[in-house]
Amino acid sequence: MDQPTTQRLPTYADVEEAAGRLDGVAHRTPVMTSRTANARTGAELFFKMENLQRTGAFKFRGAYNSIAALDADARARGVVAFSSGNHAQAIAHAGALLGAPTVIVMPTDAPTIKVTATREYGAEVVLYDRFTEDREAIGRRLAAERGLALIPPFDHPDVIAGQGTATKELIEEVGHLDRIYVCLGGGGLTSGACLAAGALAPGCAVYGVEPEAGDDVRRSLEAGRIVQIPVPKTIADGAQTTAPGALTFPLLQANVAGVVTVSDAALVETMRFFAERMKQVVEPTGCLAAAAAFAADDLAGKRVGIVVSGGNVDLARFAALIAG
Ligand SMILES: *Cc1c(COP(=O)(O)O)cnc(C)c1O
Numbered sequence: 001m002d003q004p005t006t007q008r009l010p011t012y013a014d015v016e017e018a019a020g021r022l023d024g025v026a027h028r029t030p031v032m033t034s035r036t037a038n039a040r041t042g043a044e045l046f047f048k049m050e051n052l053q054r055t056g057a058f059k060f061r062g063a064y065n066s067i068a069a070l071d072a073d074a075r076a077r078g079v080v081a082f083s084s085g086n087h088a089q090a091i092a093h094a095g096a097l098l099g100a101p102t103v104i105v106m107p108t109d110a111p112t113i114k115v116t117a118t119r120e121y122g123a124e125v126v127l128y129d130r131f132t133e134d135r136e137a138i139g140r141r142l143a144a145e146r147g148l149a150l151i152p153p154f155d156h157p158d159v160i161a162g163q164g165t166a167t168k169e170l171i172e173e174v175g176h177l178d179r180i181y182v183c184l185g186g187g188g189l190t191s192g193a194c195l196a197a198g199a200l201a202p203g204c205a206v207y208g209v210e211p212e213a214g215d216d217v218r219r220s221l222e223a224g225r226i227v228q229i230p231v232p233k234t235i236a237d238g239a240q241t242t243a244p245g246a247l248t249f250p251l252l253q254a255n256v257a258g259v260v261t262v263s264d265a266a267l268v269e270t271m272r273f274f275a276e277r278m279k280q281v282v283e284p285t286g287c288l289a290a291a292a293a294f295a296a297d298d299l300a301g302k303r304v305g306i307v308v309s310g311g312n313v314d315l316a317r318f319a320a321l322i323a324g
Contacts, residue, residue, distance in 0.1 A: 007157060007247055012199035014161035015168055015192060018065040022165055025097065026061050029053050029166070031173050036277050041293060042300035046177070048170040051282050051311025055089045055121075057238075058166050058189055058309050059153070063090035065162030066151045067098050075100045080148040082135040084110040085238055086310055087153035092121035103142055105135050113314065154188030155245025164192025170305050171200040180305035181289035184208030184217055184259065185239035187248030189309060194255035205257035209288040211236040211264065217244045217252060218259040235264045235321070238285030238310060262291040270294065272322050274308075283313040284321070 032047045050058040067079055078101030081091040088104045095102035102123040106115060107130040115125055128138050143150045151159065166189070171177060180197055182190040190208040197204045210217055214232030220243065228243045244252060252259075270287035273294075274280040282290075286309045293299065293306055313321075 009247060009251060010157040010161045010164075010195065012164075012195045014157060015164035015195050015199075018061070018158070018161040019165045019168055021065050021068045022061055022162065025064060026165070027053055028169055031170060032278060032280075034278055037273075037290075037294070041296065041304070043293075043302045043304045045293060045304050045306055046170065046174045047278070047290065047306045047308050048166055049280065049308050050166055051280060051286055051308055053310075055086065055093050056310055056312040057086040057090065057286070058163055058307075059086040059090035060094060061165050062154075062156075062159035062162035062188060062192075063087065063151065064094035064097070065165075066156060066158040067091070067094050067100050069158045070100070070149055074149050077147040077149070078102060079151050080105065080139050080142045080146075081151050081153070082106075082139045083153055084114055086312055088114070088118050088123070089121055089312075091151060092118050092123035096122035103146075103148060105139050105142070107135070111314070152245075154186035154241075155247050156188075157247065160188050160191045160247065160251070161195070162192070163189045164196045166307055167193040167196035167305070168200065170307070171196060174303075174305070176201050176303065177204050177305045178302040179205045179207065179257075179299070180307065181207050181209055181292050182307045183239065183285055183288040183309040184210050185285070186241040187217060187244045187252050189307065190256065191248045191251040193307060194251060198255060206255065207257055207292065208252065208259045209292040210259060210261050211239050211267070211288065212261045213264075214239055214241065215259070215261050216242055218261060220244050220249060221253060221256075221259060224253075235267060236285040236288060238283065239288065260292045262288060262295060266291040266295060268321050268324065271318070275322060280308075281311045281313065281318065282308055283310050286310040
């Protein structure tokens with residue numbers, strides 16, 4: 001991500017401001033509990049169900065907050081994002097709600113269903129060849145030519161602040177938590193969780209959870225600098241990031257209690273748990289946090305928050321994974 005490192009780090013005040021903008025627009029998603037999960041871990045688990053958020057993932061929070069924060073002129077010119085996943089749909093939908101034109105840069109081989117969904121939310125889709133073209137360069141060129149604001153999926157102060165509102169709502173609803181597990185890709189959701197927990201639940205330990213194959217943040221924290229890894233092979237397609245960002249890395253470094261990893265097999269097992277026990281469709285990436293809690297052996301007697309991040313999974317793929 002080619003982000004200027006001069007951008008200011010967001011604080012809890014920005015999370016509060018984001019909450020004001022999202023009030024009455026984003027769903028205040030339910031917090032669910034499960035006796036089975038409590039019995040299995042010996043803890044009291046509180047699941048914040050962002051699979052039930054607008055567009056099916058927490059990304060709506062950061063996308064809407066970022067576009068709403070633009071001044072009227074910038075908003076009228078519009079925004080550009082590159083993504084084939086949940087960020088694209090979030091930007092497209094938030095832009096439509098706020099009257100901002102949106103341009104989404106997607107690979108020519110993105111699933112038709114995703115391209116169609118993004119267009120249906122009202123975005124213009126610009127296709128590029130993954131093997132010969134650089135999407136960031138295309139995004140920057142479009143931004144320069146048309147005066148569009150480029151909104152990245154995680155490394156942006158307003159995106160991080162927006163994502164922090166999920167954990168803010170969770171703590172406001174259930175009270176103090178000893179620990180929170182958060183699904184971790186580039187670190188927008190986890191950085192935001194750290195800001196909210198730091199202000200509302202002092203002493204609460206926030207853990208980011210990555211797929212085993214995509215442990216770029218864990219490696220970066222160990223090395224004390226941003227470490228770049230090749231695109232990881234994992235079913236957690238929302239966490240196939242190759243490095244934390246210039247903003248998310250320092251925030252995670254200063255605030256996170258640790259980063260843990262889980263296997264793809266554990267993600268499938270957790271998808272099955274959500275479907276069978278809680279009647280919830282959760283995408284593989286959305287299972288990271290819960291899978292880590294289920295694997296932990298030190299939760300007895302603790303109050304533990306789990307941020308379930310999204311539910312966008314093709315039904316045929318969902319069926320194949322849980323049947324396997
Ligand atoms: C984007 C995404 C993540 C990772 O979020 P980051 O802010 O990049 O860490 C996790 N789960 C889902 C469902 C996502 O769409």
